[in-house]
Amino acid sequence: MRTELATGDRRPLYLAWLSALTRWELEEDVDEDEYTSTLEPPVPAGLAHLTGPQQALADFLRVDPHLLTAAARASGAAPSQTIDKAALAAWIRALPQPEKDALLLDAALGTAPQPGPALLARHRAASRGTAEPSTAARRRSAAELLDAAHEVRSEHNRQQDQARAQARRAQQSARESHLDHLADNAEQAWQDVANLIGRSSAAPMTPLSPS
Template sequence: MEEDVDEDEYTSTVEPPVPASLAQLTGPQQALADFLHIDPHLLTAAARASGAAPSQAVDKDALADWIRALPQREKDALLLDAALGAAPQPGPALLARHRAASHGTAAPSTATRRRSAAELLDAAHEVGCEHTRQQEQARAQARRANQLARESHLDHLDQLDHLAENAEQAWQDTANLIGQKQPGPYDAAVTLLKDLREVHDRAGTAEEFARRLHDLREQHRGKSSLMRRLPDAGLTAH
């Protein structure tokens, strides 16, 4: 049985300090969030107050000065442990200590006003609504793209039907275009040949197309510009 929630608690309870880089969770952090079933929209809303992580770049001179200032006895102990392998390598721990000293232990940013639980929940709701709107917009765009593709396909089929009714004229038009011996007409002839191939495939006369394409290639073998275009368009002899 669910307990009644005191709405005043949501208004008076404020969020904890927001850690840096909350918007870029590591793999383990994301796995933990998934395991705990944390609302991703709530995480997104919380991350809006999250700053960037402190720079991981190392100022070599500053680090050297910091190490020189360490007590001699501590440095000797670190070197002895490193030489004997009696402890983990001191490098990572020393760097962490240096960064903590330089950045004030990389404390979470407090520049942003801490929000109440109610404000966070409202923000999460807005994030969810925006996410839903984006998904609906993407689906609408996908439906529109599919509709345009279908209309284009149907237009292409209509063109092929018309071409099939006038196939002989199309072959003659191809010959006339090739006869102009110009790059533009060559491109138009290749496009027409590709449509004719589809017409013959649909009609079950692919062998006739292959024969006529072979004859065309033999007739115009000396036209090197045309000969280059044919294989580039997949119009090869079999």
Template sequence: MSEYQYYEFQAIDRPLTQDELEQVRALSSRATISATHFVNEYHYGNFRGDERKLMEQLYDAHLHFANWGSRRLMLRLPTTLLPAQSAEPYCTDDALACWTRKGHLLLDFSYQAEDGGEWDFETSFTLASFTALRAELAAGDLRPLYLAWLSALTRWELEEDVDEDQYASTLEPPVPAGLAHLTGPQQTLADFLHVDPHLHTAAARASGTAPSQAIDKDALIAWIRALPPHEKDTLLLDAALGTAPKPGPALLARHRTASHATAQPSTAARRHSAAELLDAAYEVRTEHTRQQEQARAQARRAEQRARESHLDRLAERTPSKPGRTSPT
């Protein structure tokens, strides 16, 4: 059975230096490599680098998937945009890990197929489908983190040795607003992590409306004017030289914090236990199955009516055979 692996890295906040490029080129002679990108496919063998170290030192996003079911997405953000304490409630052993290194928060989303599962030769992803998640998280939208927790619960439900008391005692993390209406990258992440859509629907019912991303331009202008001149000079110099991450997201995050407008998880709704969510997902799944069966029954009835109508029209167009006369 042929193996296939895909590796992609992207530098977003700053390009790699020449020395860093040489370091990366030493890891592969076949990869497509630039100052901002690394892409390689493996039909045999494995990537020689350490993905975790490369993310800690050089890159801001990483994607890996293999046709035996292994999937991994890593994102790196400055802790000024997303502090570790905001992400930690959503971390689980087999879906999301987070840690800090040199002023950055690293998020490691992962999915491992169960042993004995079928190999996937059709599915394909690119990192471009996920990089917008980084900007969403920087803006305070924590829906991608909650989706990782749902992915872990999806797999936990399939385990056979879990005590019911564990489900009852495990509470969901803070529920971000807008779960019922995911962005495109968030829906791609849900598919990537195999989130049960019925579980997602059940969880979304406790979620508020989508967080507003609108910016009060007048308030932002006033806030920027109030920044100390030496700080503005430093920001412009760093932007011109490319010696620091793009200042926009960091400034917006600081502005939201200062004006108490940062989108936060909804805390008004009661947090549900894993058992409650799984029971609600069962009800959603049952109702979905009932609606599907009803739709199929309606389709069969419509098909039967169409067939009978067609036969009736054929009968009307078929002339009657003349009767036979007796010989005289």
């Protein structure tokens, strides 16, 4: 998680904000105007496809999954993590020599975080030329997000109800088909029952062993 943040991935920070909003929604003494006036932070890209550590963080912080789904609607696709080694090498060569010397000195002395993730973040930002497109989108209020989460939750519940109703209809249909089959073959069914009873009666009883 630390490495993801160092490389410029802001999804963990947004998840922390969603966790706070999840808890805030449960409070009873919040003025509705507060929900309307509170705006979300810039939405990071890739919110719909979290990494393993980020999903673990969302679970740990108990982020409402429906709220996360609603928030992710304003999130763009996550930028590719593939590194163009040649482009990165050219970018590093273009850095001012004093800056490169300072980075190497800090790395050697351990007086600063490892420069790798931060350099990758700077390189990716320079390659894009601008900030992530999703950060420039209109920021939604907490009230809008909570309303959107309610819609997602309602749709999810509706789909579950439909799936359960479909399963019940399938079970009922299978039962009726079985009963129809028995009705059409009643004579054979009774004959099968008689044969089973006859075989059970003819089976020798196992004597009890002496105690």
